Amino acid sequence: MVYRPTEKTEARKAAMRQRILDASLLLVSTGGFSAVTINAVAKDAGIATGAVYKHFDSKAQLCAEVFRNATEKELAVVRENALAEGVPSVRLLKAIEAFSARAIRGRRLAYALIAEPVDTLVDTERLRYRLAYANIFQKLVEDGIESGEFPQQAASVSAAALVGVISEALVGPLTWSAGSENAIDKTDLIRSIQAFCLRAVAVRDPAFT
Amino acid sequence: MVYRPTEKTEARKAAMRQRILDASLLLVSTGGFSAVTINAVAKDAGIATGAVYKHFDSKAQLCAEVFRNATEKELAVVRENALAEGVPSVRLLKAIEAFSARAIRGRRLAYALIAEPVDTLVDTERLRYRLAYANIFQKLVEDGIESGEFPQQAASVSAAALVGVISEALVGPLTWSAGSENAIDKTDLIRSIQAFCLRAVAVRDPAFT
Numbered sequence: 001m002v003y004r005p006t007e008k009t010e011a012r013k014a015a016m017r018q019r020i021l022d023a024s025l026l027l028v029s030t031g032g033f034s035a036v037t038i039n040a041v042a043k044d045a046g047i048a049t050g051a052v053y054k055h056f057d058s059k060a061q062l063c064a065e066v067f068r069n070a071t072e073k074e075l076a077v078v079r080e081n082a083l084a085e086g087v088p089s090v091r092l093l094k095a096i097e098a099f100s101a102r103a104i105r106g107r108r109l110a111y112a113l114i115a116e117p118v119d120t121l122v123d124t125e126r127l128r129y130r131l132a133y134a135n136i137f138q139k140l141v142e143d144g145i146e147s148g149e150f151p152q153q154a155a156s157v158s159a160a161a162l163v164g165v166i167s168e169a170l171v172g173p174l175t176w177s178a179g180s181e182n183a184i185d186k187t188d189l190i191r192s193i194q195a196f197c198l199r200a201v202a203v204r205d206p207a208f209t
Numbered sequence: 210m211v212y213r214p215t216e217k218t219e220a221r222k223a224a225m226r227q228r229i230l231d232a233s234l235l236l237v238s239t240g241g242f243s244a245v246t247i248n249a250v251a252k253d254a255g256i257a258t259g260a261v262y263k264h265f266d267s268k269a270q271l272c273a274e275v276f277r278n279a280t281e282k283e284l285a286v287v288r289e290n291a292l293a294e295g296v297p298s299v300r301l302l303k304a305i306e307a308f309s310a311r312a313i314r315g316r317r318l319a320y321a322l323i324a325e326p327v328d329t330l331v332d333t334e335r336l337r338y339r340l341a342y343a344n345i346f347q348k349l350v351e352d353g354i355e356s357g358e359f360p361q362q363a364a365s366v367s368a369a370a371l372v373g374v375i376s377e378a379l380v381g382p383l384t385w386s387a388g389s390e391n392a393i394d395k396t397d398l399i400r401s402i403q404a405f406c407l408r409a410v411a412v413r414d415p416a417f418t
Contacts, residue, residue, distance in 0.1 A: 168373025
């Protein structure tokens with residue numbers, strides 16, 4: 001296939017845009033969103049500062065796109081595990097395991113995505129994606145109720161609550177260790193989060209009712 | 210007692226500062242942090258724009274102080290309930306009830322405090338206060354474990370998880386209704402959050418282990 005000049009130009013533009021996004025993601029993964037400046041991105045991408053502005057109106061807009069791309073990946077991992085075939089409780093455990101293990105492994109990026117104080121534009125994306133996570137968990141909880149594995153409960157409340165548990169229980173450990181090489185006791189932490197969530201959604205006829 | 214001139218000046222300064230904070234809180238309570246502008250604050254406080262800047266360097270700094278003052282009140286309510294005398298599970302239920310009922314009643318302010326996309330300075334305060342809430346719940350969970358009411362669990366993980374549940378399960382309902390007069394089914398929502406939390410921390414020897 002022969003590319004016409006405009007196609008070549010478009011491809012070059014897209015490649016440059018991707019290069020900017022890659023450089024930005026690397027900055028976020030090592031220093032958080034606070035490490036992203038147009039100057040640093042331009043330097044790392046090996047282009048002029050003005051060239052960055054040809055693709056992104058502002059640092060905030062660039063950060064929001066980096067946030068969306070990175071979060072889509074994490075969301076896909078949760079979706080794959082949570083909505084796979086199988087017993088709902090096992091799917092819940094697997095989704096928590098996969099999300100948490102990735103967050104602990106890439107802790108600087110995970111902290112940036114989940115909790116780092118950022119500007120309004122990224123914060124708005126965070127709210128949107130928390131709803132996307134909640135929608136996945138709601139389907140999982142509904143499956144569990146329908147199959148009889150989980151007791152009757154308000155699935156939408158449990159779903160939002162699960163999103164809260166998973167992110168909030170990781171924020172502390174990720175914050176403390178975001179800047180250091182200190183190992184989190186990964187296995188213990190993930191098991192505690194799993195146990196909390198499983199008790200919360202899967203327990204039937206508990207002693208206290 | 211006779212005030213010296215400097216004392217009078219100090220008192221006047223403090224009163225003016227409070228007036229600015231009161232006007233700002235009222236703006237946040239009706240339109241969120243996005244409604245706070247130095248112009249609007251000055252107008253509502255009945256003073257000149259320049260006078261606001263004598264007390265606060267920036268809108269962000271003013272918002273951070275409004276956030277702290279408002280959040281301290283909510284934190285005190287949770288602390289009172291969570292760390293009162295009595296059975297830990299009952300204290301947990303009361304703390305959730307009190308916090309959630311206040312949030313639903315003052316939903317616009319609660320949404321602003323918990324979830325509204327805001328600038329970095331307020332976001333930083335949010336992280337700090339989430340830790341303060343977690344510390345209260347950690348003490349509560351430890352009391353429950355010590356008294357034998359709650360099973361053995363990682364109290365710090367459960368505590369962070371509880372903060373996540375309570376805020377995240379409220380965010381959705383508060384967001385949908387923040388701008389409207391639609392009633393949230395308050396009782397159902399609070400009961401669902403309470404049930405989720407109680408199962409998560411208080412259940413002993415569940416069927417799935």
